[in-house]
Amino acid sequence: MIIQNKKILTSILFVLISFVCVAQSVPEPVDANRPPPPPGLPIDAGVLILAGIGLTYGVSKALKKNKL
Template sequence: MRIQNKNIIASILFVLISFVCIGQGGTTGPPPPAGPPGPPGLPIDGATTIAVIAGLFYGIKKTLKHYKD
């Protein structure tokens, strides 16, 4: 790619980044009040642990099978 093309692409990226920064804008007043808390949920720690262990066993099984062949 020629240097002129790289300069044009870099200039366009800088302009786009500046638009994103301006679009985010800060609030001029105090922050809005917090909403009501969400509904209580079920803990996912037990199922996640089981899924990770099952995934590890499956990965080890596939890896060993791959090296056997």
Template sequence: MTVQNKRILASVLFVLISFACFAQDPPPPPGPPPGLPIDGGVLMGIIFALFYGVRKLLIKNKNH
């Protein structure tokens, strides 16, 4: 094969590949993100943090 024939063959292959790429269906759009409910765990964490903070303050004030 001559260099010119190789270039023509490569050009034809690139055109055919581009047609094959456009012929495919686009991917479906992503669904909504999963819902992350905020339930009792967050409330219990806040309550624990408040009790822990008050306890630390009481212990600190008792030592001074």
């Protein structure tokens, strides 16, 4: 390898190693007195309404397709 290629390869490796070092994160310390975080969003009636609308739309499309 010529010196130019070695310099480019060294520079690329240096940048990649820098990214890996920055990507390491330190987790927060666990506090025994702090309650656990709440669970994710609940699945409410909105999902059932959306499924009903989708079912109605699908049935109407199927009926229109059969009429043609």
